[in-house]
Amino acid sequence: MRYLIAVTFAGFTLATVACGSSPTAPENAGGIGAPTGASSSSEADLTFCVTAANQYRASVGQAPLTRSSTLEAYAATGAHDDGLAHTGHGHFHASPGVARAENEIPWWAHLASVHEVMQQGLAQMWAEGPGGGHYENLRGPYTEVGCGVFRSGSEITVVQDFR
Numbered sequence: 814m815r816y817l818i819a820v821t822f823a824g825f826t827l828a829t830v831a832c833g834s835s836p837t838a839p840e841n842a843g844g845i846g847a848p849t850g851a852s853s854s855s856e857a858d859l860t861f862c863v864t865a866a867n868q869y870r871a872s873v874g875q876a877p878l879t880r881s882s883t884l885e886a887y888a889a890t891g892a893h894d895d896g897l898a899h900t901g902h903g904h905f906h907a908s909p910g911v912a913r914a915e916n917e918i919p920w921w922a923h924l925a926s927v928h929e930v931m932q933q934g935l936a937q938m939w940a941e942g943p944g945g946g947h948y949e950n951l952r953g954p955y956t957e958v959g960c961g962v963f964r965s966g967s968e969i970t971v972v973q974d975f976r
Contacts, residue, residue, distance in 0.1 A: 862960035884959020892961035896970035912974035
């Protein structure tokens with residue numbers, strides 16, 4: 814299994830973790846929560862993404878994040894663009910100002926479901942603990958989150974944007 818997780822805060826990439834071989838070129842682009850031209854959003858996946866983040870936040874006494882349709886649209890475009898380009902946080906860096914921080918689970922392949930990608934990716938982010946960029950974004954001083962998911966062939970990219 815190959816995975817890469819990158820975290821960006823205030824426009825700077827703080828950490829990137831990768832394991833396994835280089836990804837192959839995307840095929841049969843189609844998305845969940847992706848911009849025009851891709852499949853329609855899955856409400857269940859977007860809700861699961863926010864609920865999972867809020868469960869981690871609750872474990873350290875942080876208030877829950879609320880869903881933001883603006884951040885969801887931004888995260889969907891980011892997941893789509895970064896998923897196709899195989900560029901972590903490319904959209905976030907190219908169009909600053911909408912979100913204050915971003916976590917991304919890019920190009921995960923061969924997993925059973927979007928929920929499984931989210932569960933495993935968020936667990937790895939949380940496991941960084943205090944001082945880890947992904948962890949700090951998940952428990953940060955934010956009030957809103959938007960998730961975006963994009964599928965391309967067997968790859969799934971998930972983006973969480975915070976403000």
